[in-house]
Amino acid sequence: MKRRQTIAAIDLGSTKVAVIVGDIDEQGDTRILGVGVAPASGLTRGVIDNIQSARDSVATAVEKAEQSCGMRILSAMVGISGGHLHSQNNRGIIAIPDRTRPISEDDRARVLESAGQISIPTNRQILHVIPRGYWVEGTEPVSDPVGMYGGRLDAETHIVTGAVSAVQNLTKCIEGAGVQVDEIVAEPIGAAECVLTEQERQQGVAVVDIGGSTTSMAVYDEGSIAHTACLPIAGSHMTHDLARVLRCPWESAETLKCQHGRAFSTSEIEHETVEVDAFGTQQRKSVKLGYVSEILQARVEEILEMIALELKRVGYADRIAAGLVLTGGASQITGLAEVAESRLGMPVRQARPASHSGMSDLIGSPSYATSIGLVSHGLNDRTPAPEANGMHFDVPASGLFKRLASIGRSLMPQ
Ligand SMILES: Nc1ncnc2c1ncn2[C@@H]1O[C@H](COP(=O)(O)OP(=O)(O)OP(=O)(O)O)[C@@H](O)[C@H]1O
Ligand SMILES: [Mg+2]
Numbered sequence: 001m002k003r004r005q006t007i008a009a010i011d012l013g014s015t016k017v018a019v020i021v022g023d024i025d026e027q028g029d030t031r032i033l034g035v036g037v038a039p040a041s042g043l044t045r046g047v048i049d050n051i052q053s054a055r056d057s058v059a060t061a062v063e064k065a066e067q068s069c070g071m072r073i074l075s076a077m078v079g080i081s082g083g084h085l086h087s088q089n090n091r092g093i094i095a096i097p098d099r100t101r102p103i104s105e106d107d108r109a110r111v112l113e114s115a116g117q118i119s120i121p122t123n124r125q126i127l128h129v130i131p132r133g134y135w136v137e138g139t140e141p142v143s144d145p146v147g148m149y150g151g152r153l154d155a156e157t158h159i160v161t162g163a164v165s166a167v168q169n170l171t172k173c174i175e176g177a178g179v180q181v182d183e184i185v186a187e188p189i190g191a192a193e194c195v196l197t198e199q200e201r202q203q204g205v206a207v208v209d210i211g212g213s214t215t216s217m218a219v220y221d222e223g224s225i226a227h228t229a230c231l232p233i234a235g236s237h238m239t240h241d242l243a244r245v246l247r248c249p250w251e252s253a254e255t256l257k258c259q260h261g262r263a264f265s266t267s268e269i270e271h272e273t274v275e276v277d278a279f280g281t282q283q284r285k286s287v288k289l290g291y292v293s294e295i296l297q298a299r300v301e302e303i304l305e306m307i308a309l310e311l312k313r314v315g316y317a318d319r320i321a322a323g324l325v326l327t328g329g330a331s332q333i334t335g336l337a338e339v340a341e342s343r344l345g346m347p348v349r350q351a352r353p354a355s356h357s358g359m360s361d362l363i364g365s366p367s368y369a370t371s372i373g374l375v376s377h378g379l380n381d382r383t384p385a386p387e388a389n390g391m392h393f394d395v396p397a398s399g400l401f402k403r404l405a406s407i408g409r410s411l412m413p414q
Contacts, residue, residue, distance in 0.1 A: 006033070008065065008076035009374035010058060010174060011187065014043045014236070015212035015329065017057045018368055019065035021073065022375040025357065030376055032358035034069025036061040045232045046082035046214035048169040051176065059177040075180035077378040079370055080127070080170055081187040081216050084163035087228035089132060090118050093154045103136065103145045103153060111145075111155040120161055127167070127184055128160040132224040158225045160186045185377055187370045188218035188228055193380070194373030195327050195351035196220065204320035207351075208307055209328035209370055212236045215303060216370075219316050227314045231306050235330025238299045245295050246287055252277035256292060263300045263335040265293035300336060304343045323347035329367035 006023040021034040038060035042053030062073055092115025096107060116129035133141045136150035145153055162184075171181050191209040192201075201220040208217045215234045219227040238261070243253035256276050262269070270290035278285040307324070311317040323346035326336060331350055340348040352364055353372045363372060 007378035008073045010076045011079045011371035017061040018371040019061045020371045021069045030356045034065045036065030054173045055176040075182045077374045079187040081214050083232045085230045087160045099151045102147045111153045115155040115157040124161045125164050127162050130158045132156040160228050188216040190370040190373035192218045193376045194369045200322040203322045205322035207325045210234050210330040211328045248278050261333050262293040263339040265290045325351050327351045327366040327369040
């Protein structure tokens with residue numbers, strides 16, 4: 001097994017496309033080498049509905065990332081989200097015919113294969129089969145069965161599936177932008193990789209990425225992933241509510257939300273007013289911040305309610321001692337963690353990506369947790385990397401890329 005040296009990740013979000021290039025430095029830490037961001041188009045609720053527009057957004061972000069790192073991106077890890085993502089946990093059991101020999105790596109592979117088999121409709125495909133735990137002779141769980149003795153080996157896996165058409169459209173769109181898809185990764189797995197601590201994963205936690213039009217979540221328990229889901233509601237619904245109730249243009253509602261939005265009102269700001277652009281003869285009007293908070297609070301509570309229902313439905317509401325870790329652009333709304341703690345009755349913290357060398361302020365924002373997590377996921381991937389590891393990137397010797405290569409040489413370690 002070898003670790004990949006340099007990874008590019010593409011997060012095709014509903015508001016922005018982020019392309020991040022990273023590697024592992026001599027100390028074994030993730031280092032960010034380049035970033036490209038472009039406004040997203042052609043997506044509805046996290047799913048591509050116009051391949052041409054989405055492809056153009058991806059191509060723009062890829063080009064910016066290439067210029068920023070001085071390498072050509074040939075292939076990338078690609079995040080996927082949307083309500084079509086489903087997950088389930090599945091058990092597999094195998095017999096070990098010769099009890100006198102220790103359980104081998106082949107046995108482990110066999111039991112994982114068995115635990116990865118589920119029947120799904122032809123319009124769905126498996127995206128991830130992640131080992132959750134092993135049991136030898138069906139008794140106490142063991143972290144690794146290889147080398148132990150027993151006549152029976154059980155394994156449980158977490159399986160994430162997605163709609164074939166959504167995966168195909170995403171793949172076509174990325175390939176159309178000139179990049180091969182290394183692996184498609186459910187976005188909440190990327191977010192978890194970026195913001196969760198090992199202790200939170202052990203004691204039970206849900207990472208919740210509240211983005212532009214989707215809220216994706218992954219639940220971890222006893223160190224392994226237990227549930228993945230994607231809810232079709234997020235930050236743009238808050239903006240929509242403000243624009244509709246205040247009868248103002250979308251852009252001014254968006255600015256109002258980001259600059260003054262709160263998940264609940266307080267007596268200090270209740271009567272404070274701000275000016276916003278408006279439709280009609282007035283062009284500008286003043287609105288009370290207390291009223292703005294009231295509008296936002298209704299939507300925030302709806303999102304929290306949906307998260308709570310999802311946790312309850314899968315039986316984790318009372319099992320996640322570390323509660324919720326919120327990230328994603330819309331998690332930045334002031335006071336969200338406080339409202340979430342009081343409504344859900346569990347600990348809640350807001351998280352931004354951990355700092356890595358080479359990181360700019362831009363990607364330190366919670367909006368980039370998933371894309372940075374996709375890079376970490378790729379870098380930490382224990383599966384064998386393709387032989388030509390360096391072929392994820394190409395540094396052609398002529399034209400634009402000759403220039404980029406020379407930039408690259410000054411950025412890359414010799
Ligand atoms: N300071 C802020 N306060 C409140 N909301 C904010 C703030 N900054 C950004 N947002 C909101 O965050 C959302 C975008 O978040 P993010 O970049 O994580 O989404 P995305 O990845 O493009 O979308 P998705 O994950 O749904 O596909 C937008 O709705 C934006 O209005
Ligand atoms: Mg996102």
